Amino acid sequence: MELRDIEIFLTLAEELHFARTAERLHVSPARISQAIKKQERTLGATLFERTSRHVSLTPAGRQFRDDLLPGYRQIQEAIAKAAAVGRGITGTLRVGFSAAWCGNLIVKAADAFNTHHPGCDIHIQELPLSDGYTLLRARELDLQLTELPVDEPDIMAGPTLFSLPRALVVPAGHPFAARPSVSLEDLADVRLITITGLPQHWLDHHLPTHTPAGNPIPRGPATIAWQEVLSLVSAGKGVFPTSALAADYYSRPDLAFVPFHDAPPCDYALLWPATGQTPKVSAFVQTVLTVARKQGGNAAWPT
Structure with a gap:
């Protein structure tokens, strides 16, 4: 069984929905269905119970998932480590935030980032209320999650992450x-x-x-x-x-x-120096966006 087939099975085991699995993996639902049928033929066991409205794991499917997950995660971590070294995603990334809810998101994103880039340390600090972009310009921070607007030619802003009344x-x-x-x-x-x-x-x-x-x-x-x-x-x-x-x-x-x-509304976004968009910064920005989407999109998450 190829790694892609294992990924398809584990993603479907998590989503329990063929269309959502296909969307996550950027393939067609038919490709998902074909891969699962092939796996079931190879194993001689039914992995999923499927109806027009419901998908669930069979006992064999649950056992297969539980046995595969540890090894799959080890493979993914090894791939991530090798890719991180190749892209220079090592060392230290310094991230600031201006409000408690921003800090919560940054901490969660740092945890997710370290899962894929364990060779990179994330240093997080709260910004003084009166600090605009001083630490960014001094390169004492690589990123900060703070209030918009920003109208500075040397400072870049990512998408709005919070839009609050x-x-x-x-x-x-x-x-x-x-x-x-x-x-x-x-x-x-x-x-x-x-x-x-x-x-x-x-x-x-x-x-x-x-x-x-x-x-x-x-x-x-x-x-x-x-x-x-x-x-x-x-x-x-x-x-x-x-x-x-x-x-x-x-x-x-x-x-x-x-x-x-x-x-x-009061809007918040990630900011970074215009000349400071390194592979580390780009990767962390994408991680923050992913974590934000999982927690509700363009909104605030108090917990």
Whole structure:
């Protein structure tokens, strides 16, 4: 039995669906069916029970799957190691993230990446709120998963991985805290805490100086740290717009996260230096995209 036939059997044993198996392996459903029939003839045993609506493993099929999997994984790991060495996917890859949900995705992607590229170490670190692209430009990071937009000729952005609704962080006793939602126009009635050290195009997008109707938005104190933002909000020094998902990660009794009903989403993507798209970076980007798709596509995954 050839390795491709083993791959077809194991994929079908996982999917239990001929069309999905064919899609994963980039072949036709007929090719899958022919391969399984050939295997069953060779083994003299039925591996799958098949009806028009249902596919399931027979006892012989389950035993065959359990016996094949360890050896198949060893073969795949050996192939991956050899390919990684050939492509230069060894050494260290340094990845930053700006929010807890981004960190969760990066950690899961790193685990998946190490399965196929065990010769490459992944170093993960949280980015300071005020750091735009300093570490990328200094080559202290190879990649970072942070908020868009990015309008820098030397920085590349991958596809959007999270597109999240926005919320306004206010003190728990603030009049806005009792509302079901707020509007961008409401920002004219509060002071907006700001961040120092970030590019102007980023600040204009996330911390605008005027509402859509042109009303000025008063400025509050500026800071460089997320925890200080929360402390300033709690102390009544201002409010701060963020992802609505932040309420699940940074909830405090002295704060309220009030959804916007008219704000654009908060988007996050992988960024890397325009001249830094090495085989390691490309491979890790693809791994992150694969893990993201498995967890729901363009969405957020709190766990």
